[in-house]
Amino acid sequence: MIIGLDDTDSRDGMCTTYLLAVLIEKLKAFGSLKDYPLLIRLNPNIKYKTRGNAALAMELELKDRNDSQKVMEIVIKTVDKMAVFSEENTNPGIVFIENPTPDLKNDLSAFSLRAVQDVLEIREAKELLIRHEISHKGYKNERGLIGALAAAGFSLCGLPDHTYELIAYREQKKCGSLREINPATVWSADAATRPDTWDTVDIDNKRIVFAPHSPDPILFGIRGKNEDAVRIAFSIIKSEPVERYIVYRTNQNTDMHLINAKIQEVKNDRSYILSGSISKSPRTITGGHIIFGLSEDGAYIECAAFEPTKGFRRIIRELMKGDEITVFGSVKADTLNLEKIRVNRLNMTQLRNPVCCEKRMKSMGKRQGYRCEKCGTIKKEQAIEKLSRNISEGFYEVPPSARRHLSKPLIRFP
Numbered sequence: 001m002i003i004g005l006d007d008t009d010s011r012d013g014m015c016t017t018y019l020l021a022v023l024i025e026k027l028k029a030f031g032s033l034k035d036y037p038l039l040i041r042l043n044p045n046i047k048y049k050t051r052g053n054a055a056l057a058m059e060l061e062l063k064d065r066n067d068s069q070k071v072m073e074i075v076i077k078t079v080d081k082m083a084v085f086s087e088e089n090t091n092p093g094i095v096f097i098e099n100p101t102p103d104l105k106n107d108l109s110a111f112s113l114r115a116v117q118d119v120l121e122i123r124e125a126k127e128l129l130i131r132h133e134i135s136h137k138g139y140k141n142e143r144g145l146i147g148a149l150a151a152a153g154f155s156l157c158g159l160p161d162h163t164y165e166l167i168a169y170r171e172q173k174k175c176g177s178l179r180e181i182n183p184a185t186v187w188s189a190d191a192a193t194r195p196d197t198w199d200t201v202d203i204d205n206k207r208i209v210f211a212p213h214s215p216d217p218i219l220f221g222i223r224g225k226n227e228d229a230v231r232i233a234f235s236i237i238k239s240e241p242v243e244r245y246i247v248y249r250t251n252q253n254t255d256m257h258l259i260n261a262k263i264q265e266v267k268n269d270r271s272y273i274l275s276g277s278i279s280k281s282p283r284t285i286t287g288g289h290i291i292f293g294l295s296e297d298g299a300y301i302e303c304a305a306f307e308p309t310k311g312f313r314r315i316i317r318e319l320m321k322g323d324e325i326t327v328f329g330s331v332k333a334d335t336l337n338l339e340k341i342r343v344n345r346l347n348m349t350q351l352r353n354p355v356c357c358e359k360r361m362k363s364m365g366k367r368q369g370y371r372c373e374k375c376g377t378i379k380k381e382q383a384i385e386k387l388s389r390n391i392s393e394g395f396y397e398v399p400p401s402a403r404r405h406l407s408k409p410l411i412r413f414p
Helices: 016-030 066-081 102-117 122-131 144-157 185-193 227-236 312-317
Strands: 002-006 031-033 038-041 054-062 095-099 135-138 165-171 218-224 242-250 258-260 269-283 291-294 300-307 325-333 335-343 351-352 383-388 394-395
Touching: 002 016, 002 066, 002 144, 002 185, 016 031, 016 054, 016 066, 016 165, 038 102, 038 144, 054 066, 054 144, 054 185, 066 135, 066 165, 095 144, 102 122, 102 144, 122 144, 122 325, 135 144, 165 227, 185 227, 218 227, 218 300, 227 242, 269 312, 269 335, 300 312, 300 325, 312 394
Parallel strands: 038 242, 258 269, 300 335
Antiparallel strands: 002 054, 002 095, 031 054, 038 054, 095 135, 165 218, 165 242, 269 291, 269 325, 291 300, 325 335, 335 394, 351 383
């Protein structure tokens, strides 16, 4: 039986990953996990999300098929008890898949990917659930059925790329208080396991970034390329008592949300990889955000490096008109929020007024050429001059403190 869950948390507490961790313990009497439980990050631009827009799934190998109904009842009762129904945007969904058919697998493969890259409607999930006679339970407006079905779909169909995250949970009596984590051991864990783990600390900004600040049950999460790496880091970190921990397989840090597209094809609330040339030079706006314009075949989009990206903005400021780049990020309000960029070709020349008698010549008017004020020499055209640039071709990314869950860090690139 594949069990999918989504949307049980709130902005002020609880966490769907914790609910699944509790369920794993409760269901041990009925069977064992066939593989790692899945933590699936859905489209990060969905306005209805509570925090990280994560959906969960696990595949349970039942000891006795006759226990199927009991397992469903336990899952439903646990959600009834633990989900934060008072939150407006909390609309839980539970999905149970048994005896999947090839047709279901084909349908879910497409549906699950769309849940990460596109904007789905509740009716699309319900149509699939009814068509394939999948047992399910939705609450309130039932939006959680989208994520629950998508996560179950990835459990059935597999992930094209994946990483791992070990999530440690707090004792219930500690929730809401400041987390007690020894900083020195966190830096030691990062030093001992990098590059097999990442985003535990933000080296440039001298910050620990693997622990949330909200009053939810998560103590911290360690991300890495395999279970061994995250367990080694976990063994080094000293903290308050851990109630329980789970190692999840996940689509985090895979760029699964990004769609290769042309600028003219862009829609809001999706994430893209776009290429073009800079047509409007970077400018700083109120709040310290940096904006520039990118064009391709007559289509135009503005790209932004927002203040929380910190030092990344220094790179963006060095870009200029004519540079050819590829941008990676999410589009909101017709602006692409940069997650990383690749500088493909730098503009190394510029047109300037010619020099004569050790000074720039003055323009005589539109299309009338340039005159030296000292000797009277006239030249018709501007001069092409070579530029010295403070940036090189290659990849640049935002710091770990500003990285989105799905964004693939350069440390994972070949």
